[in-house]
Amino acid sequence: MKTTLFVLIVILNFSMMAQAFSKALKSPSMFDNGPAAITAIKLKADEMASLVLLEGVISLASLAVLADGCQLVEGNYSIEVTADGAINKPETNVAKIISPGSSELLILKATIEAPASYLGQNIKIRQAKKSKLKETLMSEYTSVASINRELTLLSIHSNANILGQNKTLNPYQNVLIKHFYQEQNLDNKNQYILGWGSASSSKASFPVNQFWVRFKALKTNGELKRLVLQEDRLVGASSCRIVIDSTVEIKKESEKEKQKSIVLKGMMMITRSQSHKDLTLLNGF
Amino acid sequence: MKQYLIFLIILLNLSNFAHANEVLTAQERTAFSLLGSIMDIVSARIDASSCNEQKGQYELTLFATGVGGERRRNNMVTAILSDQIITVFGYPKSLVPGYGALIHTGYANIPTYSNTITATTKYEGSYTFNSTGELVTMSSNLVLRPPYFTAQLRYSTKAITSLSRVETSESDGDDEPRLGWGISWLLNSEYPKSKYWQRFKISQDNGINARTFFIRDLLAYRQPCRIKIDMDGHNSVDNILQEGYLTIDMSNITDPNDVSFD
Numbered sequence: 062m063k064t065t066l067f068v069l070i071v072i073l074n075f076s077m078m079a080q081a082f083s084k085a086l087k088s089p090s091m092f093d094n095g096p097a098a099i100t101a102i103k104l105k106a107d108e109m110a111s112l113v114l115l116e117g118v119i120s121l122a123s124l125a126v127l128a129d130g131c132q133l134v135e136g137n138y139s140i141e142v143t144a145d146g147a148i149n150k151p152e153t154n155v156a157k158i159i160s161p162g163s164s165e166l167l168i169l170k171a172t173i174e175a176p177a178s179y180l181g182q183n184i185k186i187r188q189a190k191k192s193k194l195k196e197t198l199m200s201e202y203t204s205v206a207s208i209n210r211e212l213t214l215l216s217i218h219s220n221a222n223i224l225g226q227n228k229t230l231n232p233y234q235n236v237l238i239k240h241f242y243q244e245q246n247l248d249n250k251n252q253y254i255l256g257w258g259s260a261s262s263s264k265a266s267f268p269v270n271q272f273w274v275r276f277k278a279l280k281t282n283g284e285l286k287r288l289v290l291q292e293d294r295l296v297g298a299s300s301c302r303i304v305i306d307s308t309v310e311i312k313k314e315s316e317k318e319k320q321k322s323i324v325l326k327g328m329m330m331i332t333r334s335q336s337h338k339d340l341t342l343l344n345g346f
Numbered sequence: 347m348k349q350y351l352i353f354l355i356i357l358l359n360l361s362n363f364a365h366a367n368e369v370l371t372a373q374e375r376t377a378f379s380l381l382g383s384i385m386d387i388v389s390a391r392i393d394a395s396s397c398n399e400q401k402g403q404y405e406l407t408l409f410a411t412g413v414g415g416e417r418r419r420n421n422m423v424t425a426i427l428s429d430q431i432i433t434v435f436g437y438p439k440s441l442v443p444g445y446g447a448l449i450h451t452g453y454a455n456i457p458t459y460s461n462t463i464t465a466t467t468k469y470e471g472s473y474t475f476n477s478t479g480e481l482v483t484m485s486s487n488l489v490l491r492p493p494y495f496t497a498q499l500r501y502s503t504k505a506i507t508s509l510s511r512v513e514t515s516e517s518d519g520d521d522e523p524r525l526g527w528g529i530s531w532l533l534n535s536e537y538p539k540s541k542y543w544q545r546f547k548i549s550q551d552n553g554i555n556a557r558t559f560f561i562r563d564l565l566a567y568r569q570p571c572r573i574k575i576d577m578d579g580h581n582s583v584d585n586i587l588q589e590g591y592l593t594i595d596m597s598n599i600t601d602p603n604d605v606s607f608d
Contacts, residue, residue, distance in 0.1 A: 088563075088565065088599060180534065180535055183536065207536050208538070209538045214539075216504065216533060236485075238529055238541065259528065261506040263483065267442065267446040267474050267477070268476045271506060295508065296481045
């Protein structure tokens with residue numbers, strides 16, 4: 062008995078001594094010859110609003126991953142974004158999330174502030190009412206997205222209260238930095254906007270998860286067609302990927318004049334098993 | 347005899363639980379926060395002027411015990427820049443079990459009478475480390491007064507840094523170097539302005555002097571710019587006492603360093 066105990070303790074000792082040896086990531090090779098020249102990216106107001114609303118959706122999902130674990134929130138969620146980009150009109154800039162096997166809507170509304178000359182623009186997102194993301198009850202999700210004038214840098218700070226196992230609402234925070242650059246392409250018909258960055262999710266202001274962030278958007282004839290946002294957890298309980306793949310709804314010729322909003326429909330997929338090196342979706346278009 | 351041995355192993359186990367996965371020691375966490383604060387101030391000065399104007403090699407001294415509630419000189423860094431001496435103090439808070447560690451840093455406001463410099467008038471930073479010490483996020487607010495202007499420039503900074511141990515063949519535990527990498531960004535007023543790729547490496551005394559490196563490479567701006575801290579001296583279980591240089595030049599991210607971050 063004593064010997065078994067002894068062996069067990071020795072094994073425990075060694076297991077506690079085992080440390081995580083993770084390899085440092087490198088900055089993308091596009092910076093090898095110095096910083097990329099600032100090429101201003103042009104997006105229409107409605108396109109910008111829809112992009113920031115999707116950023117809000119993915120940051121809300123990453124908070125749910127931290128609160129309840131990747132396994133519990135795993136699944137395919139339907140996303141719909143309607144945005145006209147109008148200043149201070151949250152009722153016309155809306156994202157809706159429908160969880161798998163549920164008809165309950167989680168609604169985010171964006172208040173677009175007037176641009177500050179020479180500096181940039183702020184967009185504030187607020188959750189319409191307390192709602193569930195699958196089984197995770199979320200309330201008071203708010204975020205402030207700040208974009209520089211050239212639309213090459215995006216910084217987002219989010220807060221939410223999430224119902225924990227202790228049956229009380231616990232505060233969670235998320236911070237993200239993303240860098241956009243437009244692929245220089247002589248063929249102007251199809252143009253890609255690429256992006257990468259880092260995000261961190263915290264509980265009670267202490268960081269727990271770190272995500273590696275990637276982005277790709279397709280513009281055809283100057284109009285946004287498809288947006289893919291991807292986050293891979295690097296530091297945290299397990300590997301976890303959150304991907305949003307959304308496509309712009311094509312307007313009928315007769316409706317183009319009447320309908321000024323952009324409508325994006327797509328899916329958000331949360332999975333446990335993929336490595337951050339797997340770029341099948343991003344490279345696939 | 348066996349009972350004593352079991353008791354000893356249990357004690358060792360408990361001490362392992364207490365510091366199980368902490369990548370940095372308390373004084374190293376404070377050193378990271380203090381050096382990060384100097385980096386933030388220098389990044390803002392570069393934004394307010396230019397990398398070319400700020401380039402040079404400046405003396406740097408660091409002392410950190412990592413213990414809070416002591417006299418503030420026990421956790422401080424001083425950089426002697428060309429036109430201003432900048433001292434930042436660290437205020438480590440008690441470790442919160444299961445959550446992590448919080449360290450506040452603050453610039454000591456020493457009045458300057460010259461109006462030919464970009465003077466730092468305020469710096470307040472908060473550094474939060476997760477419970478295992480593998481991840482640190484920070485945010486800060488700082489104010490600069492550019493030369494000949496009465497108006498002030500308000501900046502804020504944020505950074506997400508991942509920390510890990512380096513597996514080396516000669517490593518025997520405590521003196522194995524620790525690596526950090528991440529992204530730091532500078533916001534002018536409340537809008538993002540520039541972004542840096544940052545790398546960190548720290549080692550403890552191992553018969554030779556301990557060394558600390560902190561490098562930031564500008565990624566999104568007009569021109570390349572590198573801010574590099576290279577220090578050596580003492581780093582053991584009691585405190586860090588190191589001297590070195592802060593170098594600002596116009597290197598690219600792939601230009602060689604004196605240190606490997608692989």
